[in-house]
Amino acid sequence: MAAADVRRDAETPPRNEASHTRRVSSWREHHGWSAGASLRRLAARPLGSLLTIAVMGLALALPLAFYLLLGNVQQLGQALGQDQAINVFLQPDQAASQAQLLSKQLGDRSDVASVAIKTPQQGLDELAKLQGFSGALDALEQNPLPFVLMVQPKPGADAATVARLIGDLREMHSVAQVQDSGTWRQRLDALLGVGDRVVIALALMLALAALLVVGNTVRVDIASRHEEIGVLLLVGASGAFVRRPYLYAGIWYGLFSGILAALLALAIEFALSGPVARLSQAYDGKLHIGGLPAWLLLAVPPAAAALGWLGARLVSAWQLRKAA
Amino acid sequence: MIQFDKVSKHYDGGHEALSQLSFTIPTGEMAFVTGHSGAGKSTLLKLLGVIERPSHGAITMDGQNLAKVRGRGIPRLRQRIGMVFQDHRLLMDRTVFANVELPLTIAGIARVERGRRVRAALEKVGLLSYERQLPATLSTGEQQRVGIARAIVGRPSLLIADEPTGNLDPQLAVEIMGLFAEFQQVGTTVLIASHDLPLIKRMRKRVVVLDHGRLVADLAAEEVL
Numbered sequence: 152m153a154a155a156d157v158r159r160d161a162e163t164p165p166r167n168e169a170s171h172t173r174r175v176s177s178w179r180e181h182h183g184w185s186a187g188a189s190l191r192r193l194a195a196r197p198l199g200s201l202l203t204i205a206v207m208g209l210a211l212a213l214p215l216a217f218y219l220l221l222g223n224v225q226q227l228g229q230a231l232g233q234d235q236a237i238n239v240f241l242q243p244d245q246a247a248s249q250a251q252l253l254s255k256q257l258g259d260r261s262d263v264a265s266v267a268i269k270t271p272q273q274g275l276d277e278l279a280k281l282q283g284f285s286g287a288l289d290a291l292e293q294n295p296l297p298f299v300l301m302v303q304p305k306p307g308a309d310a311a312t313v314a315r316l317i318g319d320l321r322e323m324h325s326v327a328q329v330q331d332s333g334t335w336r337q338r339l340d341a342l343l344g345v346g347d348r349v350v351i352a353l354a355l356m357l358a359l360a361a362l363l364v365v366g367n368t369v370r371v372d373i374a375s376r377h378e379e380i381g382v383l384l385l386v387g388a389s390g391a392f393v394r395r396p397y398l399y400a401g402i403w404y405g406l407f408s409g410i411l412a413a414l415l416a417l418a419i420e421f422a423l424s425g426p427v428a429r430l431s432q433a434y435d436g437k438l439h440i441g442g443l444p445a446w447l448l449l450a451v452p453p454a455a456a457a458l459g460w461l462g463a464r465l466v467s468a469w470q471l472r473k474a475a
Numbered sequence: 476m477i478q479f480d481k482v483s484k485h486y487d488g489g490h491e492a493l494s495q496l497s498f499t500i501p502t503g504e505m506a507f508v509t510g511h512s513g514a515g516k517s518t519l520l521k522l523l524g525v526i527e528r529p530s531h532g533a534i535t536m537d538g539q540n541l542a543k544v545r546g547r548g549i550p551r552l553r554q555r556i557g558m559v560f561q562d563h564r565l566l567m568d569r570t571v572f573a574n575v576e577l578p579l580t581i582a583g584i585a586r587v588e589r590g591r592r593v594r595a596a597l598e599k600v601g602l603l604s605y606e607r608q609l610p611a612t613l614s615t616g617e618q619q620r621v622g623i624a625r626a627i628v629g630r631p632s633l634l635i636a637d638e639p640t641g642n643l644d645p646q647l648a649v650e651i652m653g654l655f656a657e658f659q660q661v662g663t664t665v666l667i668a669s670h671d672l673p674l675i676k677r678m679r680k681r682v683v684v685l686d687h688g689r690l691v692a693d694l695a696a697e698e699v700l
Contacts, residue, residue: 174583181580382564385524386578386625387554389547 181395189399192372203368203404207361208411211455214354215416219443221346223427224339226441236267237317238330239300245325250298253325257302262316264303271296297327310340358458361408365401365462373397373470380471390471397467398460405459409452416443416451476502477523477633477664482532484518484688492518493688496532500666500681502632505659507675508668510685516668519685520635523666524558525549536633554582557626557663559636563618565610571597571621572606578629596628600654616647623651627658634658636667640674652678675699 193200239257241250247270254266274296279288302320304313313331320329373380383393420442477500484493493515500506508516521527522534525544534541536552544552557578565574575596579589597603600620602613610618619639626634636655640648652667652674659665669675675682679699684692 173585176585177580177583180586378564379566382566383577383581384550385526385553385558385564386581387550387552387556387629388577388581389550392550392581 181392185395186399189396190403192396193400193403199368200404203364204407204411207364207404207408207455207459208415210357210361210364211408211412211451212415212419213357214350215412215443215447215451216419217346217350217353218447219416219420219423221343221350222441222443223423224346225343227430236301236303237313237320239302239320239326240328240330241298241300241325242327243295243297245298247298249325250300253323254300257300257320260316262305262308262312264305266303267301269299269301271298274299361405361455361458362462362465365404365459366466368404369397369401369463370466370470372400373467390468393471394464394467398463401459401461401463402456403459405462406452406456408459409455412455413448413451416448476500476535476537477666478533478535479519480533480535482522482529482534484515484522484527485530491688493522493529493685496685496688496690498683498690498693500664502537502664503659503662504681505656505665505678506667506681506683507678508666508683508685509670509672509675510691511670513687514685515688516670516685517637518688520558520637520666520668523633523635524556525552550581554578554629555632557629557631557634559619559622559626559634559639561638561641563610563622565618565621565625567610569609570606571602571608571610571613574610574621575606575624575628577625582629592628593624596624599627599657600624615642616644616651619643619651620654623654627663630663632664634663634665636665636669638669639667640669640671645674648674649677656680 239253241253250268250270254268257263258266271294275288275294278296302316304316308316317329317331320326380393479496479498482493482496483491485491496515496519508519510516518527522529522541523536525541529542536555539552541552566577569577572593575593576589579592584592594603594606597606600623602617602620602624605613605617605621610621613621619642623636623639626636634655639655640651643651648671655665655667656678676699680696682692682694682699683690684694
């Protein structure tokens, strides 16, 4: 090696001055390198990586499973609620003509789907069919049962609408009693409302847990490579340059755990499909149980990758500030 | 030009590593900083690399006050400085080529240009045939030369070395110093911290002598006996 060689090299253009295009090209190249290197690091310690991905995947799958369960309970409630009429018992002295009139008035309401009249005789016949009642009914001198109107609210009517309808029915003079067999439905709706909130809260908490898992994994990774980071900083690497492989690691953890979560959700859906089909048959096919929407399943991996990136970004920024 | 103007450095606990240090190193000069262990040699180099900050005084490099360099300015400044360490500070899981290439990758130099310059740097330090090896397979002297190749590959305006021959045999130490002298010949300012007095005398370069953080002698090349 001669001094002339060194001099010749020194005469070639200035130190470390790269054009903008070259810098962009090099920046892209480093992104590619960081993505590959971080993936290789994950593969280099398969057990640790798999455990991290499994924990994150399970954390992300839980809200999906709850979402699936809640959606299906809603469907079940709607299916079962279709046949739940409000029974309106008229005063005992009401005649058939008045029952007809009232039935027509109620049938004209926008919140009522249909009204059926059950005569006192029909009621008595039903009672007679029940074991143990036939003897008692024979002892009656006259039929004590009133006309009953079976009012079916409009499908999809919410709890408030049904409650308003019941209130109006109770206000009527000719009505003795209103039996709301849909009360359970209101309670179910209220429970489902609580369930909705629980799913949102769970999703947020478990997303935070996934964020912390990634953050901690990246923190440990950075701690184990503090010497390398020190060297990079000494030779002029910027924080962004040093951070890049760790951000990609976060993205990989998130992406793989998102895929795992989507697969787990599909597995749960598949496991439920058999019993649900039998349940649907039991309701004459009226029960339509839905799975998770495709858009949601497709959105989970990229959303989880973004979550992983965020966790890695927060922790690496903090760790590198300490290292610098 | 590097200028130290009444530079002091105090560490937590009151230890004074440098005290009222003032001297100037013109561009393209090669100088040694020497003194006993604890004299402040390493601290002085750390201040130049913005690894430490002065407690008092100002250090200017080509008119830039290093005390005011913050944030993104630090990596930009470090890209203009080549640093050589006694413990080499190589990345042991990357090849010799990848280690030397690092400053160029950071600086955003294109791949083809990087390859050319890395091979030129490795040729200068006599390690071209080792480019695909991992540092762990090299001897201490060879690792040091990889460290030097990494320091010079970015054509820094300042080359600082902290005890670069500390772990080397005398013959290899002379070779390494010869390399530094060559870089000085092409206009790079070279500042070397060393306590190897026989080697320093042999090189016949300017010598800045420190004792307990104070400048006790500043000898021109011709004054070194």
